[in-house]
Amino acid sequence: MAQVKPSIPKGTRDFSPVEMAKRNYIFNTIRDVYGLYGYQQIETPSMENLSTLMGKYGEEGDKLLFKILDSGNFLADVKPEELQDGGTAKLAARICEKGLRYDLTVPFARFVVMHQNELAFPFKRYQIQPVWRADRPQKGRYREFFQCDADVVGSDSLLNEVELIQIIDEVFRRFGIRVAIKMNNRKILAGIAEVIGAPELLVDITVAIDKLDKIGLDNVNVELREKGLNEEQIAKLQPIIKLEGENRQKLTTIKQTLSASAVGMKGVEELEYILSKVEKLGGTDCQLDIDLTLARGLNYYTGAIFEVKALDVEMGSITGGGRYDNLTGVFGMPGMSGVGISFGADRIYDVLNQLNLYPTDALQSTQLLFVTFGEAEQDFCLPLLAALRKSGVRTEIYPDARAKMKKQMTYANAKQIPYVVIVGSDEVASGEVSLKNMITGEQVKVKADELVSKFYK
Amino acid sequence: MAQVKPSIPKGTRDFSPVEMAKRNYIFNTIRDVYGLYGYQQIETPSMENLSTLMGKYGEEGDKLLFKILDSGNFLADVKPEELQDGGTAKLAARICEKGLRYDLTVPFARFVVMHQNELAFPFKRYQIQPVWRADRPQKGRYREFFQCDADVVGSDSLLNEVELIQIIDEVFRRFGIRVAIKMNNRKILAGIAEVIGAPELLVDITVAIDKLDKIGLDNVNVELREKGLNEEQIAKLQPIIKLEGENRQKLTTIKQTLSASAVGMKGVEELEYILSKVEKLGGTDCQLDIDLTLARGLNYYTGAIFEVKALDVEMGSITGGGRYDNLTGVFGMPGMSGVGISFGADRIYDVLNQLNLYPTDALQSTQLLFVTFGEAEQDFCLPLLAALRKSGVRTEIYPDARAKMKKQMTYANAKQIPYVVIVGSDEVASGEVSLKNMITGEQVKVKADELVSKFYK
Numbered sequence: 001m002a003q004v005k006p007s008i009p010k011g012t013r014d015f016s017p018v019e020m021a022k023r024n025y026i027f028n029t030i031r032d033v034y035g036l037y038g039y040q041q042i043e044t045p046s047m048e049n050l051s052t053l054m055g056k057y058g059e060e061g062d063k064l065l066f067k068i069l070d071s072g073n074f075l076a077d078v079k080p081e082e083l084q085d086g087g088t089a090k091l092a093a094r095i096c097e098k099g100l101r102y103d104l105t106v107p108f109a110r111f112v113v114m115h116q117n118e119l120a121f122p123f124k125r126y127q128i129q130p131v132w133r134a135d136r137p138q139k140g141r142y143r144e145f146f147q148c149d150a151d152v153v154g155s156d157s158l159l160n161e162v163e164l165i166q167i168i169d170e171v172f173r174r175f176g177i178r179v180a181i182k183m184n185n186r187k188i189l190a191g192i193a194e195v196i197g198a199p200e201l202l203v204d205i206t207v208a209i210d211k212l213d214k215i216g217l218d219n220v221n222v223e224l225r226e227k228g229l230n231e232e233q234i235a236k237l238q239p240i241i242k243l244e245g246e247n248r249q250k251l252t253t254i255k256q257t258l259s260a261s262a263v264g265m266k267g268v269e270e271l272e273y274i275l276s277k278v279e280k281l282g283g284t285d286c287q288l289d290i291d292l293t294l295a296r297g298l299n300y301y302t303g304a305i306f307e308v309k310a311l312d313v314e315m316g317s318i319t320g321g322g323r324y325d326n327l328t329g330v331f332g333m334p335g336m337s338g339v340g341i342s343f344g345a346d347r348i349y350d351v352l353n354q355l356n357l358y359p360t361d362a363l364q365s366t367q368l369l370f371v372t373f374g375e376a377e378q379d380f381c382l383p384l385l386a387a388l389r390k391s392g393v394r395t396e397i398y399p400d401a402r403a404k405m406k407k408q409m410t411y412a413n414a415k416q417i418p419y420v421v422i423v424g425s426d427e428v429a430s431g432e433v434s435l436k437n438m439i440t441g442e443q444v445k446v447k448a449d450e451l452v453s454k455f456y457k
Numbered sequence: 458m459a460q461v462k463p464s465i466p467k468g469t470r471d472f473s474p475v476e477m478a479k480r481n482y483i484f485n486t487i488r489d490v491y492g493l494y495g496y497q498q499i500e501t502p503s504m505e506n507l508s509t510l511m512g513k514y515g516e517e518g519d520k521l522l523f524k525i526l527d528s529g530n531f532l533a534d535v536k537p538e539e540l541q542d543g544g545t546a547k548l549a550a551r552i553c554e555k556g557l558r559y560d561l562t563v564p565f566a567r568f569v570v571m572h573q574n575e576l577a578f579p580f581k582r583y584q585i586q587p588v589w590r591a592d593r594p595q596k597g598r599y600r601e602f603f604q605c606d607a608d609v610v611g612s613d614s615l616l617n618e619v620e621l622i623q624i625i626d627e628v629f630r631r632f633g634i635r636v637a638i639k640m641n642n643r644k645i646l647a648g649i650a651e652v653i654g655a656p657e658l659l660v661d662i663t664v665a666i667d668k669l670d671k672i673g674l675d676n677v678n679v680e681l682r683e684k685g686l687n688e689e690q691i692a693k694l695q696p697i698i699k700l701e702g703e704n705r706q707k708l709t710t711i712k713q714t715l716s717a718s719a720v721g722m723k724g725v726e727e728l729e730y731i732l733s734k735v736e737k738l739g740g741t742d743c744q745l746d747i748d749l750t751l752a753r754g755l756n757y758y759t760g761a762i763f764e765v766k767a768l769d770v771e772m773g774s775i776t777g778g779g780r781y782d783n784l785t786g787v788f789g790m791p792g793m794s795g796v797g798i799s800f801g802a803d804r805i806y807d808v809l810n811q812l813n814l815y816p817t818d819a820l821q822s823t824q825l826l827f828v829t830f831g832e833a834e835q836d837f838c839l840p841l842l843a844a845l846r847k848s849g850v851r852t853e854i855y856p857d858a859r860a861k862m863k864k865q866m867t868y869a870n871a872k873q874i875p876y877v878v879i880v881g882s883d884e885v886a887s888g889e890v891s892l893k894n895m896i897t898g899e900q901v902k903v904k905a906d907e908l909v910s911k912f913y914k
Contacts, residue, residue, distance in 0.1 A: 005788075005789065006567040006571050006789075007509075007571070008502055008504075008509075008567075008571075009504050009505070009506055009554070012503075012504055013502060014499065014500070014501050014502065014568055014572065015499055015501075016499060016572065016575065017497035017498060017499060017582070020497070020498040021497075021498075035822065036846045036849070036850075037846070037852075038823040038826075038851060038852070038872075040478075040872075041477040041478075042472055042473060042474060042477055043471070044472075045465055045466065045469035045470060045471070046557075046589070046601055047465075047466050047523075047589075047600075048465065048466070049465065052463055052464075052465075064528075066504075066525050066528075067526040068525055068526070068557075069523075069525070069526050069549055069552070071591040072520075072545070074545055074549070075548070080541075088529070088531055092526055095526070096526055097466070098466050100503075110463040110465075111471055114464070114465075114471070115471065118473065120867075120868050120871030121868075122856060122857075122868075134528040143504075152856070155857055156857075157857045159854065159856040159858075170846075277836075280836060281839050281840060281843055282843070332462065332463075365495065365497050369495075382734065382737060382738050383738060383739075389493045389627075392493070394494075394495065395493070395494075396494065397616065399609070399614035399616040399617050399620075400579075400612055400613075400614045410577075411577050411579075414577030415495075415497075415577050
C-alpha cells in the first residue's frame, strides 16, 4: 500500500462536527415543518439507471451526469470500431448502465410510477438527499450537494399552493431569516405572450422588464425594441413593465392588460385565489409579492411559480418551486399534476452564517466534561456520568487518566464544552466536585449527587 | 424522450414513507446515544479519489468498488494499445479518477489526516451514511446500504472500550432487543497461537472451536488434527476449547493456559480491566460474554473485538467493532490508535420488524385530517389547521373540496391517520365539528376552538 497524500475530489466537501450541527439544524427545521403539513419522507437510491436519467435534463444535463462504470469486463460487448469512433458520449452509454442522481424530481417521478399502487393520492412527499452534477466547481457551486424537496402530486387544488407558501413562511420564520416570496404564474406569462402576439420573445421580455430598477423605463423599452418588438407591442406592455403597488393593485392592472387572453385571465384567477386564502389565514410573516419577471422553469412549470429571496443578504434565490402538469408522463403515467418547492440548503447555510442566526442550543454537542487526575478519580466519576447520561445530559470523561489538566481543559475548549467538572483526590474524599463554567470562568463546589439536578431540564 | 418502463438498479432500494419512519427511528436512536457519550457527527463525500480507496480492501475489495467514469473525453489520454490490452481493471483506473465510498472507515482515516490540525484529540466521531459495493445482490445484501459507525482515535485508554459497550447496551435497551455482546481480544488469540506454536493455524483453530456446540468435543479435536495440529498442541488447547462458566471463570482458565505468553496475558489484563469497569457501573442490561471464537477482522484489529447477536431472532451479527493500532498510517500519519463500533442498520431493521418492536409514535406521520364538503367548509377549517400546526400537531386538510367523503376517508386510512375532523355545512353553522377516532370508530362533537387543547401535549 503506497502512501498517498490524501485529498478529496474537487467540488466535494467534508463536513466537520460544527458544520454538521448547522446542517442538521437546517434539515431538521425543514423536516419538522414539512411533517406538520402532512408531507412524508421518502428516499430513492443514489444510483438510477441511465435510461431513467438521460434526456430529462436537456443535452447539457446529460453531459453533467456522473456515470458509473459497469462492473467486471465492461468492454466485453463493445466492438473495436466503437472504441475508435471517438464518440465518447455514445461509448459512455455502452460501458455505463447507471448514473448518480442529478436531482430529486426525476427519481420522484420514477418512484410515483413504480409504486403507484401502494401510494395514497394526493401523495405528499418530501425528500432530503444529495444530488451530483459534473459541473465546473466554483464558489457556492458543488458537485455533490443536498436538495430538500417537497411535492404533492395527484391534486390540482390550489390549496396546495397556499400550504406551500405557509411552509416557506414558517421555515424562514423559524430560521429568523427575513425573506420575500415572489410569485408568478406561467399562465399569466402565456397571456402576455398571447396579447402582444410574440410568444417566442417571452424570455427576452421578462429579462428586459427585470432590469427596470437598474436601467429605467426608457432603456427597458429600447431593449425591447432591439429584441424585435414593435411600437404597438411595447405600448401594450407598458402597464406590465411599470407594474407597481400592492398585490391587489397589480392584479387589477394585469387583468386590464390581459382581458383578451383566456389563459392569462385564468392565471390571474389562480393568483387571486391563492392571495385571498393566504389573507384569510392572517397573511404571512414574510413579504409576498407578485413579480411578473419571475420566469424560472418556463418549459416545465405550468401554473404557479415561486422564488424566495433573503432581504438582508446579497444572494440568489434560496428557495423555489412551482406547479407542473405532467411529472410522470415520460414514464408512462399521464395526467399527474403536481406542485412542489425546494429549499436551497447550501445557500440557507450561508445566509444563517452571515447573519449569525444559528441558535446556540443547536450547535452544542457535549454539555459537560469530567476532568480527572488518576484512575481512582475516574472510578469515582463513572457512576456520575452514567446518572447524567440517563437524564439525557451529554457528558464525557477525558479517557486518559494520566493526561495533564491543561491538556484536558484544552480539549474542553476545543470542543466548546460549556461546563467542566474537576475531580482530584480532595473531591473524591469530600464528595464535592468543582464545577467550572468555561465561558465565565466561574467555579463552584457542588455535591456530586446534585450534579444531575443541576443539568437536568 | 422515449417512454421507459421505470426500474431501479439491482441491489438498490426505494424507501417508502413507512420504511423511512422506521429507518429514522433507528438512526435517531443511535444518533442520540452517540451524542450522550460526546461523539460528534461528520460526513464525507460520497465520492473519494480512487487513489484513496484502492488497495485498502484487498484485491476482492478493489473489484467491488463502484468507479465513476471521468467527465468529458475520458479516452483522451488512453493509447490504442491500452484498449486492446484486455486488462479491464487497469483500463478502468485510466478512465476513472473517482469511486464511491466502500465503507466509512477509510474515508474517516483520510478525514483525520486531512483535518488533523483542526481536530481535538481524542477525536470521537460518528458517521451515518450510505456505502456502495458492487457485490452480487442477495437477500439482505444490497449494493447501497447505510453504516452507522462511531470511532474514537488518538486515545489508547480502555475506558473507550467500556463506553462503547455502554453505548451498545443503551442502544439495544432503547430498541427493546435482547442481545448478547460477545467480546474477545486479538492479543489473547495471539497468545494462543504463541503457546501452541502455530500462528498460521489461528483461523482454523477458532473455526474448529466455534463448532463445539454443534459437533462436540471429539469431533472438534478430529478437525484440529486434520488441520495439522499435533497431540501436544491439541492437549494444550483443551481448556480453551471447553471454556465455560462466568466471564471471571473463563479469564482464570485463559490465564492458566496462556501464562507463558506475555501478549496473551496482556490481552487477559485488558479484558479484566473492561469487565471490572463495566461491573463498577452496575453491569449491562444485556449479556456480556467472553468468546474466544470471535475472530472478526483478524488482520485489522489489534486489541478488543466486539460482536453483538440478537437473542430472539436467527440473524448474523447486528453490530461489531474493535481496536486498531494504525488507522491513518497508510495516509502518512502513524501511531494513531483507535477503537470503534458499527451498528448494522439493515439487520436491526429486520430484527425490529420480526419482533414488532417499533413504537407507534415513531411511525405516525399525520395525526389529524380535516374532511370537508366544499370551499366554504374549507375556509372554515383553514384557521383551525393553522392553530393546530402552531401547537405542533401534524395536520392535513384534503385539498380537493369537491372530493367525495369516501375518497377522503380512504385517504385517511391509507395514510393511517388516527383522527379525522368532519366538517359539513351543519358544523360550520354550529361551530361544533365531528371528531372521529379512525381506530375505534368512535365519533364525538367538539367545539372547533377546543380542538387544539385536545391534541396539544
